[in-house]
Amino acid sequence: MWQVAPAGDRALLVTVGRTIDPSLLGQVLALDKALAGRPPSGLISTVPAYASLLCHYDPGVTDAARLEASILELEGHVDAAMAVGSVVDVPTQYDGPDLASVALQTNLTPAGVIEMHAGREYLVYCVGFAPGFTYCGVLPDQLSVPRLASPRLRVATGSIGIAGRQTGIYAVESPGGWNLIGRTGLRLFDPAADPPVRFKPGDRLRFIPAS
Amino acid sequence: MIEVVEAGHWTTVQDRGRPSLERFGIPPGGAADWYAAAVANRIVGNPQGAALLECTASGPTLRFDADAVVALTGGHSTGAANWQPIGIARGASLTIGTIAPGLRSYIAVRGGIDVPLVLGSRSFCQRGTFGGGFGRPLQRGDRLAVGRLGEYEPLAAPWPESHRLPARGPWEVHVIPGPQLDAFAEDALQRLTTTACRVTPAIDRMGLRLATPGLRLQPQEIVTVPMTAGAIQVTPSGGLIVLHVDHQSTGGYPVIATVISADLPLLAQARPGDTVRFRSVDQAEAVRAWRRLTGWLELDP
Numbered sequence: 001m002w003q004v005a006p007a008g009d010r011a012l013l014v015t016v017g018r019t020i021d022p023s024l025l026g027q028v029l030a031l032d033k034a035l036a037g038r039p040p041s042g043l044i045s046t047v048p049a050y051a052s053l054l055c056h057y058d059p060g061v062t063d064a065a066r067l068e069a070s071i072l073e074l075e076g077h078v079d080a081a082m083a084v085g086s087v088v089d090v091p092t093q094y095d096g097p098d099l100a101s102v103a104l105q106t107n108l109t110p111a112g113v114i115e116m117h118a119g120r121e122y123l124v125y126c127v128g129f130a131p132g133f134t135y136c137g138v139l140p141d142q143l144s145v146p147r148l149a150s151p152r153l154r155v156a157t158g159s160i161g162i163a164g165r166q167t168g169i170y171a172v173e174s175p176g177g178w179n180l181i182g183r184t185g186l187r188l189f190d191p192a193a194d195p196p197v198r199f200k201p202g203d204r205l206r207f208i209p210a211s
Numbered sequence: 212m213i214e215v216v217e218a219g220h221w222t223t224v225q226d227r228g229r230p231s232l233e234r235f236g237i238p239p240g241g242a243a244d245w246y247a248a249a250v251a252n253r254i255v256g257n258p259q260g261a262a263l264l265e266c267t268a269s270g271p272t273l274r275f276d277a278d279a280v281v282a283l284t285g286g287h288s289t290g291a292a293n294w295q296p297i298g299i300a301r302g303a304s305l306t307i308g309t310i311a312p313g314l315r316s317y318i319a320v321r322g323g324i325d326v327p328l329v330l331g332s333r334s335f336c337q338r339g340t341f342g343g344g345f346g347r348p349l350q351r352g353d354r355l356a357v358g359r360l361g362e363y364e365p366l367a368a369p370w371p372e373s374h375r376l377p378a379r380g381p382w383e384v385h386v387i388p389g390p391q392l393d394a395f396a397e398d399a400l401q402r403l404t405t406t407a408c409r410v411t412p413a414i415d416r417m418g419l420r421l422a423t424p425g426l427r428l429q430p431q432e433i434v435t436v437p438m439t440a441g442a443i444q445v446t447p448s449g450g451l452i453v454l455h456v457d458h459q460s461t462g463g464y465p466v467i468a469t470v471i472s473a474d475l476p477l478l479a480q481a482r483p484g485d486t487v488r489f490r491s492v493d494q495a496e497a498v499r500a501w502r503r504l505t506g507w508l509e510l511d512p
Contacts, residue, residue: 006390007469008442009494011439015436020434045233048437049436049437056230126435128233128437128459129461130236131235131237135435172338191330191341192329
């Protein structure tokens with residue numbers, strides 16, 4: 001069941017589920033595509049994330065009830081199968097400041113952490129938080145570690161972190177509470193490019209250890 | 212050109228921001244007190260999209276190398292006349308000084324501040340360190356070009372006091388419940404709206420941390436969701452973070468209620484130590500509040 005709730009006086013949040021699950025992301029992206037293809041009157045823009053889609057609207061043109069009705073009409077009528085694109089390689093230097101502590105927490109060697117993190121394909125679930133920040137999942141259970149007790153005030157551009165069942169790439173310098181295990185030189189955010197970000201939800205990537 | 216003689220505490224170029232790029236993680240940005248910024252542009256005869264200067268806590272000293280018409284609105288500047296057109300002669304300077312009451316003042320210059328567009332806006336984006344002409348707040352010695360955006364004649368009289376927002380707290384701020392109301396106990400919203408919250412020193416354009424003595428809302432955990440300006444996030448320790456215009460585009464703390472657009476200017480002017488009380492309203496009331504402000508902007512005072 002999709003749930004629609006107001007996010008203030010000019011946006012609605014559509015929630016399709018409450019877990020991190022590729023099929024829920026598939027529904028979000030399918031709804032997003034359907035709305036982009038035939039935008040209901042007054043819809044301005046949308047923001048996808050994991051299992052929800054934010055819909056900004058112009059209250060001078062439509063209202064929450066009318067937009068909600070047009071969204072709910074699509075439930076069960078969108079194709080939630082995700083397009084399978086190519087897998088993007090992310091060259092990675094596994095020299096992050098938290099690699100040793102992650103190894104300790106997971107009963108692995110640093111080399112074991114690297115092997116486990118680099119040894120699989122990830123789905124991009126969300127680009128958010130800060131410009132270009134790329135949330136990917138899911139990590140094997142054994143690599144799941146909590147966030148840092150106190151976040152760093154500055155995490156460098158290109159840093160690769162893990163937290164819970166997620167791994168992510170910091171596209172710009174920002175504060176951050178994830179365990180940093182590596183970094184990439186791949187540029188994920190460029191305000192002069194169109195689009196300005198390298199990844200979008202639904203993309204697939206893998207981390208390639210630099211030799 | 213305008214020369215920045217003194218920069219002030221945190222002075223940035225802002226316009227109406229980049230409202231449709233949140234899917235790339237880019238905050239909407241733009242003037243934190245959208246109403247004061249719109250009035251400043253209105254007074255000097257600029258279109259609403261013209262860029263202006265947003266000053267925080269203390270403002271700059273600017274020297275003009277050509278005749279100019281400017282207006283100051285928002286938080287009260289102690290150094291110059293507020294809410295009315297000011298004519299500045301070539302070679303003269305304008306000093307804003309300390310801002311109080313209120314926190315943020317807007318300086319509109321007839322013609323608009325002309326810095327390059329980045330991603331469709333002239334606004335400085337702190338999280339991405341781009342825009343605003345320099346990719347940073349203004350510094351002494353910066354030079355700003357003035358555009359040619361003057362669209363109407365500048366107003367002849369001060370902006371009517373009846374059409375200004377309150378200048379100081381305590382602030383009554385209206386909210387729409389949700390979107391994650393179901394992550395909270397049934398009485399949580401009622402408890403939030405009967406608590407006097409206090410603004411902490413941790414405030415900026417991304418958000419405001421509020422202290423809530425005695426209020427322990429203890430929400431359930433949620434999967435990361437998109438965020439909006441005005442979202443009242445409740446952290447696991449029970450503290451509140453009210454997101455503002457440079458907010459993170461997504462977040463993992465549940466949002467109990469969302470401040471209506473018409474009241475975001477109040478939070479842009481709130482100072483550490485101020486009291487904030489939230490009051491729940493419905494969509495119709497939120498739209499009426501918005502129309503009231505946009506109606507004021509269309510008046511010919």
